Amino acid sequence: MARIEHDNKYGYINQAGEMTISPQLIYATDFKEGLAVVANEDGNLQYINRHGRVQIRPIFIQADEFSEGLAAIEANDLWGYMGTSGDPIFPNRYQKAGHFIHELAPVVENGEFKYSDVNGNHVITPQKDNDIITQLGDFYGDLACF
8 A cells, every 4th residue: 555645634545546534634654564654633543544543643743664663762762663563562661763674673771772682682892882873773784874
């Protein structure tokens, strides 16, 4: 399905160009792993499936797309990760949290930039002065940029 915009509202069409979800959303992402993050007029974020049915309606301020079965979500000014069922995988403890690529995600915890694995373990801390690092990039193969 492809996301479309009409009159500042978002919806989705299928590969035949048919409207599957009419433009009624004030926010919408592309579908990743069968789910998309959307917001209706009330502004509350939720995850829908390709039929437009709400799959996950947790309480959070920001929500990211799924990557490798996990999505970063923000609640109470901290980020954590949840699975496609909506259950938390590990608690909100990060100031920033990125997408998982090759089972690693860039995170910031207590002001330190690190890479976390899918279990919440910190597996890589850059060997550069953390005071000058302002962002960690995703891994592609054996390399990541910062």
